[in-house]
Structures are given as C-alpha cells and as structure tokens.
Amino acid sequence: MNILVCISHVPDTTSKINFTDNDTLFDTNGVQFVINPNDEFGLTRAIWFQEQQGANVTVVNVGGPETEPTLRKALAIGANEAIRVNANPTDGFFVAKQLAEVIKNGNYDLVIAGKESLDYNGGMVPGMIAGLLGFNFINSCVALTIEGNSVTASREIDGGKEIVNSQLPLIIGGQKGLVEEKDLRIPNMRGIMTARTKVLTIIEPVGGESKTATVKFEKPAPKSAVKLVSADNLDELISLLHNEAKVI
Amino acid sequence: MSILIYAESAEGKFKKVAFELASYAKNVAETLGTSVTAITINTNDVSELSDYGVDKVLKVNNPKLAGFTAKAYADAIKQAAQKENSQVIILSSTTDSLYLAPLVSISLEAGFASNVVGLPQKLSPFQVKRNGFSNKAFVTTEITTPIKVLSISKNSYGIFENKSSLAEEDFNPSIEETDFGVKVVSVEKASGKVTIADADIVVSAGRGLKGPENWGMIEELATVLGAATACSKPVSDLGWRPHGEHVGQTGKPVAANLYIAIGVSGAIQHIAGINSSKVKVVINTDPEAPFFKVADYGVVGDAFEIVPKLIEKLKSFKANN
Numbered sequence: 001m002n003i004l005v006c007i008s009h010v011p012d013t014t015s016k017i018n019f020t021d022n023d024t025l026f027d028t029n030g031v032q033f034v035i036n037p038n039d040e041f042g043l044t045r046a047i048w049f050q051e052q053q054g055a056n057v058t059v060v061n062v063g064g065p066e067t068e069p070t071l072r073k074a075l076a077i078g079a080n081e082a083i084r085v086n087a088n089p090t091d092g093f094f095v096a097k098q099l100a101e102v103i104k105n106g107n108y109d110l111v112i113a114g115k116e117s118l119d120y121n122g123g124m125v126p127g128m129i130a131g132l133l134g135f136n137f138i139n140s141c142v143a144l145t146i147e148g149n150s151v152t153a154s155r156e157i158d159g160g161k162e163i164v165n166s167q168l169p170l171i172i173g174g175q176k177g178l179v180e181e182k183d184l185r186i187p188n189m190r191g192i193m194t195a196r197t198k199v200l201t202i203i204e205p206v207g208g209e210s211k212t213a214t215v216k217f218e219k220p221a222p223k224s225a226v227k228l229v230s231a232d233n234l235d236e237l238i239s240l241l242h243n244e245a246k247v248i
Numbered sequence: 249m250s251i252l253i254y255a256e257s258a259e260g261k262f263k264k265v266a267f268e269l270a271s272y273a274k275n276v277a278e279t280l281g282t283s284v285t286a287i288t289i290n291t292n293d294v295s296e297l298s299d300y301g302v303d304k305v306l307k308v309n310n311p312k313l314a315g316f317t318a319k320a321y322a323d324a325i326k327q328a329a330q331k332e333n334s335q336v337i338i339l340s341s342t343t344d345s346l347y348l349a350p351l352v353s354i355s356l357e358a359g360f361a362s363n364v365v366g367l368p369q370k371l372s373p374f375q376v377k378r379n380g381f382s383n384k385a386f387v388t389t390e391i392t393t394p395i396k397v398l399s400i401s402k403n404s405y406g407i408f409e410n411k412s413s414l415a416e417e418d419f420n421p422s423i424e425e426t427d428f429g430v431k432v433v434s435v436e437k438a439s440g441k442v443t444i445a446d447a448d449i450v451v452s453a454g455r456g457l458k459g460p461e462n463w464g465m466i467e468e469l470a471t472v473l474g475a476a477t478a479c480s481k482p483v484s485d486l487g488w489r490p491h492g493e494h495v496g497q498t499g500k501p502v503a504a505n506l507y508i509a510i511g512v513s514g515a516i517q518h519i520a521g522i523n524s525s526k527v528k529v530v531i532n533t534d535p536e537a538p539f540f541k542v543a544d545y546g547v548v549g550d551a552f553e554i555v556p557k558l559i560e561k562l563k564s565f566k567a568n569n
Contacts, residue, residue: 013497017385019385092350092360093360118382121380122362124350124362125350127318127350128354130350130351131350131351131354134426137318137319137351138430139346139347140343140346152433156492157435157437158342158343158344158443158444158445159438159441159444159446159492160435160436160437160492161435161492162435162436163434164432165431165433176499181481181498182485211353212389212390213389214387214389214390215375216387216388217385217386217388218386219385219386220385223541223542226530226543226545227544227545228545231547231549231550231554234557237547237558238565240545241506241529242569245526247449248473248506
C-alpha cells in the first residue's frame with residue numbers, strides 16, 4: 001500500500017501572531033513552525049500502517065525551501081520519502097491542485113491530509129483533492145483500518161460518530177482519534193540521522209491559478225478586562241448575563 | 249441569479265443554522281437586488297423558511313439520501329445552483345456542510361471561503377472576512393471566480409425574522425451510483441442530549457473538578473441552562489469524560505453564545521478552540537488563571553461552593569423569567 005501524507009507547515013499554537021507590509025503578510029519573525037497537528041495524527045497513523053502492514057509512506061508539502069525542516073521532521077518520525085512542491089501556497093485550491101497532480105503521478109492508494117490547518121483554518125484541501133480526482137473521501141476521520149482494498153473508518157459527526165465502509169483509493173481529512181496524543185512520536189537521534197539521507201524530491205508546480213486571494217490580515221480589537229463578580233453575589237452574575245450580555 | 253442556501257435538517261426538521269443562513273442570504277440578496285432560494289433534502293415541513301426571507305425552496309425528497317452522503321448531497325446542491333444560475337452559494341459550518349462544501353466548490357469551479365464572519369465587506373470585488381490563525385486573527389479574503397461558495401461561522405450573524413412568500417417546488421436532481429462510494433454502516437449518537445455543535449450555551453469543566461465523580465453538578469448546571477457539557481483536554485485524556493466532549497484546538501470547536509468554564513485554567517490550545525464564543529464566564533480558584541484574560545465575566549472561588557449555589561439561583565431565575 002502506498003500512502004501519501006500531506007503536511008502543512010504552520011506556526012506553533014503558542015506563537016504570537018503578527019503581520020507586516022501593511023497587514024498583508026504574515027510575520028514569520030521569531031515564529032516556531034511545526035507539522036500541522038491534524039496532519040501529525042494522520043502521519044502517525046500512516047507510520048502504523050507502515051510498521052504493521054508494510055505500507056510505504058511519502059510525505060508532501062507545498063511550500064518554499066524554508067518548509068524543508070518540517071518535512072525532515074516527518075522523515076525523522078518515520079516516513080520513507082518526501083516531496084516538496086516548490087511554490088508559495090497562495091490558496092487552498094492552488095494547494096489541492098498541486099497535490100492532485102502529485103497523486104496522479106504517484107500511484108497512491110491512500111491519501112491522508114489533516115481536516116484543517118492551524119494557520120488559515122480553511123478546511124478545504126482534502127475535499128478539493130477528492131473533488132479533483134473523484135476519489136472516495138471521508139472527512140473528520142477519527143479511526144481508520146484497511147484490509148486489502150476494504151476500508152472501515154469512523155467519522156465524527158455533530159453529537160457522535162458514524163462508522164463507514166469504503167474502498168481504496170481513498171482520501172481522508174484526518175484529526176485526533178486516528179491516533180491518540182500519547183501515540184505521537186518525538187523523533188529520536190537515529191530517526192534524525194537517517195532522515196538526513198532519505199530522498200526529498202523537489203518538483204515544480206503546475207499552473208499558477210488560485211480562486212481566492214488574501215487581501216489583508218487584522219488582529220481582533222483588544223479585549224476589555226474581565227468583570228469580576230464576588231462569589232457571594234451570584235445574583236449579580238445572573239443579572240449581568242441576562243441584562244447586559246443578554247445570553248440567558 | 250438567486251442566492252442559494254443549503255437549509256440543513258436533522259430527522260426532517262430544520263437545524264437552527266438553516267435560519268441563520270437564510271437571514272444572512274436575505275441581507276446579501278437585498279444588496280444585490282436578487283432573491284434567496286433554499287435547497288432542502290428530505291425535510292418534512294419547509295414553511296418555516298418564509299419567516300426568514302427565503303423566496304423559493306427546491307425540495308428534494310429521495311429515500312436514497314436518507315443518510316448523509318457528502319458526494320450525493322454535494323451533487324444535489326450543485327444541480328440546484330445550476331438550475332437557479334446562482335452566483336453565490338451559502339453553506340453553514342456544521343460537520344456535514346464543511347464536508348461537502350469543497351466538493352461543491354470544485355464541481356462549480358467556484359472559489360470557496362470558510363469560517364466567514366459577518367456580511368461581505370464588498371460585493372465587487374467580492375471580499376469577506378474570515379476567522380483564521382485559530383481565532384487569533386481575521387483574514388480578508390477576495391473570491392476571484394464568478395461563482396462563490398461561502399461557509400458561515402455559526403452564531404456569527406444571528407437570526408432575523410423577515411416574512412416572505414415562499415414558492416415551493418419539488419426538485420429531483422440526478423444522483424449517480426458513484427456518489428455512494430462511502431457507505432454508512434452505523435451511527436453512534438447520544439439521543440436526547442444537547443450537542444456541542446447545536447448548543448447556544450456550553451458548560452465546560454476542567455481538572456479543577458478533581459475527579460469524574462464530581463460531574464453531577466456540571467450536568468445539572470447544563471440541564472438548568474439547556475446547555476451542552478464539554479471538558480478540557482486533560483480531563484478527556486484522563487478518561488474522566490468521553491472524547492467527544494473535549495473542546496479546544498485538537499478537540500471540537502465551540503462557537504456558542506455563552507461559554508462557562510469551570511476549573512479550566514485556559515491553556516492557549518483550549519482558548520484557540522472556544523474563542524469564537526460570544527460571552528465567556530470563568531469560575532476558578534486561581535485569580536492568576538490565564539482564562540481570566542480572555543473572559544468577559546469571572547468569579548474567583550471554589551467551584552464546589554459556587555456551582556451548587558449558581559444552580560439554585562438559576563432555577564429561581566428561570567422560574568421567574
């Protein structure tokens with residue numbers, strides 16, 4: 001089984017978010033970048049398929065040379081090889097288009113992407129790839145097992161989950177649940193050393209089209225200070241929620 | 249040219265988000281000088297849409313669509329958009345709608361903006377404001393294609409009554425066998441409980457509760473408020489509460505009108521997941537807990553004393569209001 005894991009290179013959650021160039025560019029100054037958490041759950045599940053079922057795992061990212069440490073980290077965790085599509089990811093459609101091209105040329109049975117990235121929170125790339133390629137598609141996937149070509153998976157729904165069956169080739173939008181937090185791996189020294197010699201192929205993008213453009217960024221207005229209510233005066237809290245906030 | 253919304257239902261009845269979409273679409277339609285068409289799938293009574301400004305409804309009734317199937321539903325919505333020659337298609341942010349939205353956008357060669365908050369800032373060029381960076385920033389996005397697909401962040405616009413005369417029409421999109429490549433085998437869903445996704449109020453508790461045996465008062469508070477219950481990540485990791493209740497960056501997102509956090513310190517990953525809630529109340533013994541920095545109202549004190557008192561006071565408040 002050939003698995004492709006799509007990796008997004010995103011600012012760590014604890015990063016301070018700032019913008020430059022008149023609020024039109026994300027300021028990467030001092031920002032720590034990581035594998036997008038939803039992608040990392042998928043990558044870890046892919047490594048499980050590699051170890052238990054002999055799958056071959058390729059990771060791919062659409063981005064400039066600055067994203068290579070993130071791909072190397074995925075290799076250190078255990079992916080067999082990596083691909084970087086050498087382009088600035090201008091929007092979700094552009095990224096999906098590039099990834100669909102990689103998939104068409106690569107003979108993959110299973111494509112795993114995070115259901116959403118932490119930076120733009122678009123939540124559209126896995127679905128768009130499915131739309132472009134006509135693959136079976138399971139979003140918000142929280143469990144995945146494969147035997148031969150048969151797939152059994154769970155999908156999170158509002159208020160519960162759904163068990164579904166499908167067939168390879170398949171693309172999933174993954175999240176926590178594919179593996180648990182405790183299953184995530186920190187690369188060890190041996191992993192880091194072997195990652196240096198694993199193949200990282202750089203390919204050039206196809207067609208430059210985007211369907212959306214980022215015009216500007218804006219930070220929310222600073223929040224007014226919390227109104228503290230005494231624990232002995234909960235009637236005041238209820239009155240504030242009723243009369244001021246109007247939420248009860 | 250009509251604006252198309254997908255008015256979602258569950259078990260034949262509209263979800264509240266359907267009315268928020270209708271209200272939003274009506275406003276955009278009035279600015280553009282056009283009308284609002286809704287597509288419904290296996291919804292019994294569609295007349296309520298006329299309270300929120302919908303002009304026409306395309307009713308799909310097809311037993312093949314009894315269970316949610318993203319590709320088939322996306323196909324039906326695409327055909328409705330083509331029939332109405334819609335340039336703007338508006339969807340919600342439910343799990344199901346976020347599943348099908350990218351499929352709709354690809355099939356219509358449309359640009360797609362998700363997590364949209366507020367009305368379009370401009371219509372030509374078409375610009376919307378979205379939540380991004382886990383609610384730490386807004387992104388103004390321009391959709392450059394002739395057809396536009398939006399998904400609206402829950403509770404970001406609100407529901408506004410606007411009476412209209414509703415034309416009902418049966419609609420039979422052609423659904424292909426290939427739309428059913430993913431088949432639902434079974435559904436596990438707690439019945440009779442308010443879900444985090446649907447709730448206007450969410451009551452959430454953290455490690456400050458000391459153990460799973462203390463959740464009785466959290467559930468009671470939720471019942472009094474008609475709220476859903478939620479928990480922090482450590483609580484779900486410890487197995488005190490089911491995974492489905494975990495809210496935060498790697499758990500479920502919350503966009504409620506009122507979010508009450510009890511004994512939750514407010515780690516940045518937790519805040520990232522709940523920050524689009526409108527009003528946040530924190531109850532915590534530690535006045536330095538980071539959650540107080542993002543909260544609207546706070547009570548410093550022991551949850552074991554405050555919550556039972558709050559329940560009693562809310563009960564008498566509810567009885568009198």
